Amino acid sequence: MAASKIVDSDSPKEAAMIRPRVDAAEKLIGVRQEALNGQAFVMLVDYMGNDDAVVQAARVSYGKGTKTARDDAGLIRYLMRHRHTTPFEMVEFKFAMQIPIFVARQWIRHRTANVNEYSLRYSEAKDIAYIPEPRAVAPQSKSNRQGREGQLPPEVVGAFTNDVREHSKRSYELYKKYLDAGVARELARIVLPVNFSTEWYWKIDLHNLFHFLGLRLDAHAQYEIREIAGAIAKIVKAVVPVCYQAFEDFTLNAISLSKKEEGALTAIMGGATIEEACASAGLQLTRADGKEIKTGEGPEFLDKLSKIRAAAMLRDVSMV
Numbered sequence: 001m002a003a004s005k006i007v008d009s010d011s012p013k014e015a016a017m018i019r020p021r022v023d024a025a026e027k028l029i030g031v032r033q034e035a036l037n038g039q040a041f042v043m044l045v046d047y048m049g050n051d052d053a054v055v056q057a058a059r060v061s062y063g064k065g066t067k068t069a070r071d072d073a074g075l076i077r078y079l080m081r082h083r084h085t086t087p088f089e090m091v092e093f094k095f096a097m098q099i100p101i102f103v104a105r106q107w108i109r110h111r112t113a114n115v116n117e118y119s120l121r122y123s124e125a126k127d128i129a130y131i132p133e134p135r136a137v138a139p140q141s142k143s144n145r146q147g148r149e150g151q152l153p154p155e156v157v158g159a160f161t162n163d164v165r166e167h168s169k170r171s172y173e174l175y176k177k178y179l180d181a182g183v184a185r186e187l188a189r190i191v192l193p194v195n196f197s198t199e200w201y202w203k204i205d206l207h208n209l210f211h212f213l214g215l216r217l218d219a220h221a222q223y224e225i226r227e228i229a230g231a232i233a234k235i236v237k238a239v240v241p242v243c244y245q246a247f248e249d250f251t252l253n254a255i256s257l258s259k260k261e262e263g264a265l266t267a268i269m270g271g272a273t274i275e276e277a278c279a280s281a282g283l284q285l286t287r288a289d290g291k292e293i294k295t296g297e298g299p300e301f302l303d304k305l306s307k308i309r310a311a312a313m314l315r316d317v318s319m320v
């Protein structure tokens with residue numbers, strides 16, 4: 001568990017309230033955690049609470065009884081498993097970050113955070129534009145309409161990155177030109193594309209941060225926000241290692257099955273083929289004309305099945 005204890009007793013009135021301090025987290029305060037090849041960063045500004053703060057809050061509701069039954073890590077894992085989420089709201093994080101505007105547009109959709117953003121009405125835009133690394137430039141995915149997948153010819157990758165660089169340079173020159181000509185900052189900025197950077201302070205509690213990370217570390221999230229969410233995750237892990245482990249085990253890397261999926265899995269374990277099992281459970285894998293379906297419940301079940309198979313093979317289980 002974390003370095004310091006906040007409470008000596010179950011009652012908040014009697015508790016010796018010592019501000020928790022996590023050595024690993026203290027070392028991260030004010031240190032840039034870079035992402036996107038150094039073109040974005042997140043930085044821990046402050047934090048309130050640690051693993052013990054979650055335990056402290058939970059013991060207020062569960063009382064002494066739990067103390068003997070479970071150790072602190074066990075209690076945290078119980079809370080996460082049973083979605084008793086409010087104790088996780090007792091821990092708060094404040095980050096400073098610099099991220100591309102197109103990533104910020106996705107980030108801001110997470111409404112449970114407090115945000116204060118650099119104003120391009122008040123201040124001048126910085127000449128910081130995201131140029132994707134060649135390995136991040138890929139074609140439109142055929143199975144995921146929102147994603148990218150596969151490889152492009154090197155000449156297309158090279159031309160794209162060069163053009164993005166040129167376009168960014170030209171846009172910033174235009175921006176400066178019209179600032180110099182007296183156009184107001186709030187209007188001149190409209191010539192800047194969304195790969196330019198913004199900066200903000202972002203404050204959020206641990207429960208909502210886990211919700212954010214669950215969505216934005218997922219393979220379905222855009223590569224760029226995933227990378228920056230990854231930098232946030234490293235910080236969170238340092239501040240609340242036990243909570244983070246529980247989040248990884250019960251949310252991030254967990255597989256949940258719908259009623260239909262459970263039925264199909266049971267049928268497979270009973271000897272049915274995947275096609276038979278999916279058909280009997282109502283999980284569609286092909287269209288009426290026999291063509292394979294690429295998205296939807298059926299293909300998503302196949303993804304889950306391959307993860308279960310991989311895990312079963314690791315454990316030498318021959319059921320699925």
Ligand SMILES: Cc1cc2nc3c(=O)[nH]c(=O)nc-3n(C[C@H](O)[C@H](O)[C@H](O)COP(=O)(O)OP(=O)(O)OC[C@H]3O[C@@H](n4cnc5c(N)ncnc54)[C@H](O)[C@@H]3O)c2cc1C
Pocket residue numbers: 109110111112113146208211215216220221222
């Ligand atoms: C892979 C991916 C693709 C996406 N594609 C699109 C897209 O194409 N278009 C698009 O517009 N968005 C898209 N989004 C954004 C998505 O719809 C959500 O807006 C975003 O993920 C924030 O999720 P949230 O509302 O759960 O989070 P938060 O805003 O952080 O809210 C957390 C939780 O608080 C509760 N909550 C917060 N505010 C309210 C409220 N006003 N009323 C009721 N409950 C509330 C909800 O339970 C919510 O889940 C996408 C997101 C992802 C991850």
